[in-house]
């Protein structure tokens with residue numbers, strides 16, 4: 001019996017799935033690929049659950065044809081993947097590694113042959129290890145190297161890529177990589193993390209310029225942010241909301257879209273850094289016209305002003321390190337939110353997505369939006385009959401797609417939606433135990449099996465609507 005009718009999206013809406021190089025490719029030491037900070041991190045005992053590494057991952061590098069067939073069968077209009085910087089420019093230097101580039105060329109051509117728009121992310125966290133050894137993102141030169149990498153990709157793949165995304169979630173690169181240390185390169189230095197914030201912003205702006213100069217002018221250029229939808233427990237927590245918002249969102253939206261760091265960010269962090277690494281003209285460079293803003297959304301954040309006496313809650317969804325990613329937020333509590341929860345411990349609340357999109361509609365009315373990641377990890381089981389009955393993922397996707405439709409109805413210019421992820425993969429510090437895919441990957445055989453959610457998503461794509469239920 002149908003109780004909820006189908007919910008249609010605009011005709012031009014782009015439906016896709018997403019992955020990232022280190023999470024799926026494997027072939028870590030093949031065909032001239034150099035090491036990235038994630039190779040080093042995952043091979044350091046104790047840093048990744050289960051001692052998992054991306055050495056083999058989903059072996060996507062060798063199973064490209066099979067994975068292209070899955071995408072074609074899903075019927076998606078777009079596929080978001082990332083390019084491994086050390087696979088195409090080992091060491092982060094100038095020498096192009098032809099076999100590495102050939103892989104992405106085959107991927108892009110394969111997508112186009114199936115009428116699937118290639119959406120390429122340049123940086124999904126796999127910094128060449130040599131660049132980290134030279135200082136990493138806290139070091140200005142990394143931004144310049146990144147621009148050079150962008151230029152080379154624009155020159156070689158720029159005639160075929162539909163949408164370029166410079167960075168994926170620089171929040172994670174800077175704060176989880178350099179402040180809390182739960183992601184590669186695993187440093188816990190707040191001042192370095194804020195320098196990383198700046199050089200990621202600068203690198204983004206330089207990369208946009210490089211892509212505009214080299215890629216097909218018809219290509220769209222974007223950045224993907226994991227904007228935090230921050231709520232306060234009560235009105236008394238407005239200061240805590242503003243602080244968390246400045247660190248999480250203003251640190252990137254400010255320079256990239258407004259051409260300046262917010263004053264409250266600079267003031268709040270003044271005991272950590274004097275921001276002297278921001279040179280004249282940098283903020284203007286970071287602020288390049290964009291065709292789209294990519295939004296990754298998983299759950300909202302709830303904060304409270306800490307009273308300084310009761311035990312301080314730190315339930316931000318990333319509280320597995322000894323240090324906090326929340327620089328200058330010592331008096332802010334991250335409050336446990338009501339369930340239900342996914343396997344990541346993240347609460348399921350799609351209203352945050354609608355509210356976030358409406359905020360962006362209000363603050364950046366001229367900038368089209370794209371949901372570049374949304375999805376959920378559950379403890380999926382491959383049943384004896386070969387089915388994976390992941391009804392909770394179907395429910396999650398239904399809720400969030402409906403939330404996007406609500407935002408569109410209220411005037412948000414959302415152009416597309418990408419499920420995270422096409423298939424179960426290496427979930428960073430959580431290893432392979434966290435399954436985000438709509439396609440199940442057997443860890444022994446690497447065999448791919450469509451979950452119920454993949455069948456459901458295919459129907460959504462085919463009808464251009466959230467299916468009736």
Ligand code: FCB
Pocket residue numbers: 020023168169172226296373420427428436
């Ligand atoms: C995002 C990452 C993506 C994936 C999901 C679950 O932060 O961009 O690679 O790990 O979370």
